[in-house]
Amino acid sequence: MALLHRAELRPTKLDLLAAWLPSRRWFHGPAGADIVRVAGFRFDDPAGAVGIETMLVRAGDGSVHQVPLTYRGAPLEGADGWLVGTTDHSVLGPRWVYDGCGDPVYAAALAAAVLAGTGQAEEFFEVDGERKYREPSMTIASSGAGDAPVPAVGPPRRVVDADPALIVTDSVELVVLRCLDDGGGERAGAMLTGTWPGQPTPLPLAYAVPR
Template identity: 70%
Template sequence: MALLHRAELRPTKLELLAAWLPGRAWFGGEAGADLERVAAYRFDDPAGEVGIETLLVRAGAGPIHQVPLTYRGAPLDGAEPWLVGTCEHSVLGRRWVYDACGDPVYAAALASAILADTGQAEEYFEVDGRREGRAPSMAITVEGAHRADVPQIRSIDRVEDGDPVRIVTESVELAVVRRVGAHTDLPGSRLAGTWANQPTPLPLAYASLR
């Protein structure tokens, strides 16, 4: 479950992405257009230390881009190339925001979601000592074999950035679609998503055992 806070972020997530996305080779947004949040989904970190959120965003009439992010309370060693930026959270303090494709906690969560169909995290607020749920802005589904024995992922061997971005670990290989609607036939079990005005599932990511 993902505990959310009614808090202010400075800069906001969209402001961070608006500065970071145009420098990505796979970005195809409309030049000068404001960045729009289309939908999002979250995964749980079993240790409860890292926030894991994937945003679907669009700039103007450009394609919808999928941007997985991890939020950490301290820098991740060796992950400087994946740092999107830092922000001040009015409840949690400074947060380091990473392109999650370079974060092993995200790789482990994505592998479990696809190979074991663990689903997205349930989101809630704490209100006067009780939980108040928030409805998800999109649904995710899995196509492919479900396993109960997904190998643990503690590190990433390499990341091949691009569209899709390939995340290679010792036991699992993952492919994350950057421009949603592309790459509909990659090998492995598939994670797909639907959201408002998109009732047909579109591929988001793939996973296969090595």
Template identity: 65%
Template sequence: MALLHRAELRPSKLDLLTAWLPGRPWFAGTAGVAVTRVATFRFDDPAGEVGIETLLVRAGDGPVLQVPLTYRSAPLAGADRWLVGTTEHSVLGPRWVYDACADPVYPPALAAALFAGGGQAEEYFEVDGRREARQPNMTVTGGRVGDGRPPVLGDSHEVVDGDPTLIRTHPVELAVVRRPGSADAPSDACLTGAWPGQATPLVLAYAVPR
């Protein structure tokens, strides 16, 4: 479950991505043009400390790009290369925004979706002491492999930035498809998504043994 706040971010997530995305090797679209949101979904952080959100965005008339992000209340040690930017959250204060592929909370969450059939987290707003469900704006479907238990990942992982972006850990390699529709899944351990204007589910991520 993801508990959200009705808050203002300065700069906004899309402002951060407008500046950050053109420098990625997998970027496609018009550099300098404001990035627009297509759809989003979230995973849960079991510890409840880090926000894990995937944005599907478009730069101008370019293709849909998949950008998993994490939101932290303090800098992540050794991850300056993967910092998207910082923003001020009107409720939570300063937030450090990272490319989730390099954040240690993301690979286990992604693996759970790929192997155990997990999908997106249910999202809620807290309003006057009550929780109001936020309706999803896309459909995310995870895979189920073997007994449905995700592999236990090693403590460290290597990230190879590209399309797909590869998260090399043990005992599997996780692949995040940056331009959905550009790749098919080579295994049953996959995550697919559909959103308004894209009725046929496309592969968002997959895993292969190492």
């Protein structure tokens, strides 16, 4: 379960992405165009310490990009190269926002979603002490649910910042598609797919292969 706050972020997540995305080699979009959110989903952090959100965004009439983000209350040691930026959350205070591909908590959550079909987190807002369910803006599904036990996923040993992104751990290799417009092609391993308004046919989002 993801418990969300009706809070103000300065700068906003889209502001952070507008500054960060054009610096990525895999980004396809017109220069200077506004970044808009297409859809998104969240994973649960079993420890409850890290927010994990995958955003689908587009710049102008450019491609739909998948951007996994993690939100932390303190810097992640050794992950400066994956820092998207910092923001001030009106409820939680300063937040460090990372590209999830460089965050071990995201890697573990993605492996569980692809290999065990743990699915996306249900999202709730707390309003006047009462929790209100928020309908998801997209749906994910796994082709590998129940096929094999999910190995313990340690910290990434190697991460390739490309399209697709590659996350290599001691127990699993994860592939995260960045640009979703071309479907990504067929790859080995269990597959995570997504559908959202305007995209009723499932498209590949990620793959996982135990090592």
